[in-house]
Amino acid sequence: MKLAEAMNTYNVALFMITQKGYKVTATLSDDKEDVIGWRAKKDEHEISAFTPLSLLSLVAIAEEYGEGWRAVDHGNLYDKILDEID
Numbered sequence: 001m002k003l004a005e006a007m008n009t010y011n012v013a014l015f016m017i018t019q020k021g022y023k024v025t026a027t028l029s030d031d032k033e034d035v036i037g038w039r040a041k042k043d044e045h046e047i048s049a050f051t052p053l054s055l056l057s058l059v060a061i062a063e064e065y066g067e068g069w070r071a072v073d074h075g076n077l078y079d080k081i082l083d084e085i086d
Contacts, residue, residue: 005053013052017059022047024055 003009017024022040029036038055040047045062049055061069 010052013056017052017056020059020063022059 014024017040020042022042022045025039025041026035027037027039028034036050038049038052040055040059045059047055047058047062049058065072
């Protein structure tokens with residue numbers, strides 16, 4: 001299977017978020033022409049992102065780690081992976 005980030009994955013991401021019980025809303029630009037952000041809200045969780053895929057990722061982080069997400073000992077994988085580029 002190959003899967004890539006693209007607009008054709010947005011609906012499934014939004015579906016997955018709503019299936020978890022979140023209410024999803026979009027924020028529009030001042031001229032109401034463009035979506036400039038997304039928000040998922042459920043109980044005390046209020047999560048914001050620029051795309052539905054990012055929103056789904058943040059929902060997963062919130063559900064897995066809750067308020068303590070910053071304290072997860074994960075090392076600096078971002079820099080480690082970048083350092084491995086040839």
